[in-house]
Amino acid sequence: MIFKKGELFSGPGGMSRGANNAAVVHPESGEEFRIEHLWANDYDPDSCKTFEANICNDHPESVHCSPVEELPIGDRDKLPDIDCLAFGFPCNDYSQVGEQQGLDGKYGPLYSYGVKAIEEYKPKFFVAENVGGLQNANEGQAFIQILKELRECGYVLTPHLYKFEEYGIPQSRHRILIVGIREDLHNQGVHFRVPSPINKEQQRTSKEALEDPPIFDYAPNHELPKHTERVKKMLSYIPPGFNAWYAGIPEDLQLKVKGAKLSSIYKRLDPNRPAYTVTGSGGGGTHMYHWQENRALTNRERARLQTFPDDFVFIGSKESVRKQIGMAVPVDGAKIVFEAVLKSFAGITYDWIEPERKVQLEYLEDKQNKKAKELASLV
Template identity: 75%
Template sequence: MIFNKGELFCGPGGMSKGAQDALVIHPQTGEEFRIQHIWANDFDADSCKTFAKNICGDENDPSVHLGPVEKLPIGDREVLPDIDCLAFGFPCNDYSQVGKKKGMDGDYGPLYSYGVKAIRAYQPKFFVAENVGGLKSANEGQAFIQILTELEEAGYHLTPHLYKFEEYGVPQARHRIIIVGIRNDLHEEGIHFRVPAPTTPVPEQYVTSKQALTDPPILEFALNHEYPRHGEKVKKMLEHIPEGKNAWHPDIPKELQLNVKGARLSSIYKRLDSNRPAYTVTGSGGGGTHMYHWKENRALTNRERARLQTFPDDFEFIGSRESVRKQIGMAVPVKGVKQIFEAILKTFAGIEYDYVEPEPKLQLENLVKQKSIAAKELAALV
């Protein structure tokens, strides 16, 4: 069985690469269950070229539509054909803990609604939606309730869960809310998605940043592996920063310390800890936010960042060095999302797999109940 997939906010293709790599073969019948790309959209030109080159085989593939989602002809089958599944990692800028957390009041907050629009237009068998953990608390929790409500009202049984990707073999502490929706009629027929059980559930099993970047070693001529250049002061400062520590380590001589008032962000000139997964790969930020090698006195290359996001070394990112950095930082870890797609395929194939219960605090009925209790407590105080 082949599921034809459409995708909004596709970025460079982390979600699609994970879907493309997911393959389930029924042990009795030998039938293959897999997912294939049909169309995708993003507003960033370099991301579209990267996606098209790696997912479609041609960076000018017409199935990848460049432009704002607001102008995408959702529902026009001549431009965007019918699909069996939809993926959308709607922009997280207004929900991130790092940003201003405007939620629905920000420029990006309402963009999830185009995912809902596509779901209503195509009624896919399932969808996968992704966003940052901060989504739950945006607009005092109301944004997440609204999003879940609209997805449910579109006719889907939802399984939202906070996935900690280091527990799924990803060499990075990256936590994301992923909502899997199964169309109601299929759910009623017995297609019940379960959250796949972590494959590396305890710290002793986590894949470390050192393992990710050295096993196997990255070839010198690997794609997107240009080494960064640093001034002498930065290189000297890094000499005094132990692995896992940042620019405010007490051993840094005074003349090399940063002259930044009030800033103590833990990621500023922070080295990786070779014995632990990397901290979260980000796609933006000024000097000192590029992630730093645990031993060498330099920032990581883009290929090293891509390794931490579990992209294969032959996955070529197109664009300037900063554009590539942004693409990698905004992507979904390939290996992590592949396991989610495989669990969905096993669900449709009727194959049992190890699973865990979804995070109770993210279930719509619990969120509404908590909101109601909080409102009553507030009213009592007034």
């Protein structure tokens, strides 16, 4: 069974590459269950070019580069029928790094185009992704509103806060994914479960990700960053896992700013742990720093932490590529979720856990018990 996939807010293609890599074979019938790209949309020209180069199999016209508001949803000549939909709707207004304007922000309402596509195409399933801060935006109301609208489309929802380092991704990255199975298919026995994490001993460290196997010097997007002598000297005093506020840095090399002592500014990776979160923006000192060498990571190294293969070529300037990598869904994380969905359709059992809703429910219990019950009724 092949599921034709449409995607909104596709970025460079982390979610799509993960979906393409996911495949299961029924042990008795031998039937293969997999996902194929059909069409995608993003507003960023460089992201669209990257997606075209790595995902589209010589069909660049399948990527519609425009604001989602201009996408001709429902026009079957341009956006044919699909079996599944993926959409990592913009996180700017839900991220804990930002102002958390939620539904009141510029990007907050854009999830509604995912709802519009679901209503129009009635796919067999969908996967929506956003930052963990979605749970608390608008005092928890944004999350409830989004779940309610998705539920009203006729889908059984399984929202879960995935801590991707617990799934072998070499990076501490916490994201909410909402999997929706169409209600009629759920009633026929297609029940999605949150796949179980791996054992902690199996978690992959940043050192393993960057060195096993080694990255060839000629790998794409692997240009070494340039630093001033002062920055390199300051880095030489920072041990692995520490940042620019490490007490051992000589006073003449210390940053002359206050606060942010727990931040990732000039923070070195700890080679024995998964990396801290790869981000797509930020000024000096926010580029992630090697545990041993006195330099920031290359874009290829950041892509390794996001589990992109080395032959995945990002198109654009160094800063554009950095943004694409930081905003992407980890390829292997997406693969794990999509494979669990495929197993659900194939009727293949797998290890699973209950979805994590404790934080959201407790938060709403404190605010208004009625809202906690409302959330529980949506999933």
